[in-house]
Amino acid sequence: MTTPDTDLLAGLSAQDATDLLARGRRQRLEAGASLFQLGTVAAAIYLVERGRIRLTLPIHLGGRSEEVAVEERLPGQLVGWSGLVPPHRFTLSASAPLETDVLELARVDLEQFFGARPGAGYRVCRNLATIVGQRLQVVQAMWLREMQRGLQRQNG
Amino acid sequence: MELLLMGLCISLLGLAVSAAAFGAATRSAGPAAVDAPASAVSAAPSKFFLDAEARRPAPAQTPAEVLLIQLEQHIRLEQAAAEGFLERPTAESLHGATSSRWAN
Numbered sequence: 001m002t003t004p005d006t007d008l009l010a011g012l013s014a015q016d017a018t019d020l021l022a023r024g025r026r027q028r029l030e031a032g033a034s035l036f037q038l039g040t041v042a043a044a045i046y047l048v049e050r051g052r053i054r055l056t057l058p059i060h061l062g063g064r065s066e067e068v069a070v071e072e073r074l075p076g077q078l079v080g081w082s083g084l085v086p087p088h089r090f091t092l093s094a095s096a097p098l099e100t101d102v103l104e105l106a107r108v109d110l111e112q113f114f115g116a117r118p119g120a121g122y123r124v125c126r127n128l129a130t131i132v133g134q135r136l137q138v139v140q141a142m143w144l145r146e147m148q149r150g151l152q153r154q155n156g
Numbered sequence: 157m158e159l160l161l162m163g164l165c166i167s168l169l170g171l172a173v174s175a176a177a178f179g180a181a182t183r184s185a186g187p188a189a190v191d192a193p194a195s196a197v198s199a200a201p202s203k204f205f206l207d208a209e210a211r212r213p214a215p216a217q218t219p220a221e222v223l224l225i226q227l228e229q230h231i232r233l234e235q236a237a238a239e240g241f242l243e244r245p246t247a248e249s250l251h252g253a254t255s256s257r258w259a260n
Contacts, residue, residue: 137238144251
């Protein structure tokens with residue numbers, strides 16, 4: 001895929017997008033490989049270029065801890081925005097269910113780039129806010145649905 | 157001697173009748189008697205455990221893999237419902253039903 005199609009880079013000029021992506025480091029993940037673990041330091045964000053990333057959370061089941069998939073990320077989508085948002089700790093675990101390519105963008109490199117090109121930095125941060133805001137709204141709606149069901153159960 | 161034999165015959169007859177009656181009683185009350193308390197319990201309304209049971213997709217002996225698959229399917233359906241609400245936010249679309257067995 002052409003990585004400028006990513007949701008994070010919407011609105012950037014072709015030159016800014018190219019220069020930003022040039023700071024990335026490509027990683028190939030074999031099927032089943034871990035990208036990052038819940039609770040670890042998030043020093044980078046990732047753009048999915050090929051394949052799929054599975055985001056999971058631990059759940060206790062039958063006395064064991066199992067990973068349950070809560071989201072999946074496809075080519076063009078951002079993974080690991082904790083890399084840009086304090087306290088810079090991953091709040092999910094990420095792995096590749098099939099062979100997957102990601103572009104790793106280190107926070108330190110991004111901050112340098114944003115400092116040099118504040119217009120591009122503004123657009124990236126606006127895109128990031130859109131991504132995070134959409135996820136928040138989805139989770140909020142899911143939480144309200146669960147609350148409604150809880151009320152219905154309580155009232156018989 | 158005749159009295160003794162007569163008493164013995166009557167005793168044997170009584171024993172046979174008792175055994176037959178006991179056999180008939182235990183046959184008729186076999187599985188049904190065992191099931192009866194369970195169905196009575198499950199029919200009884202509960203404010204606590206029935207809801208928990210209803211939300212659980214299967215009893216404890218269900219393999220963990222099956223539970224995980226059902227849970228992930230539930231999450232996908234709930235996310236789809238939530239995203240549908242965001243596309244067209246109304247009270248109805250917020251609380252619309254899904255086919256998830258965990259949501260019903």
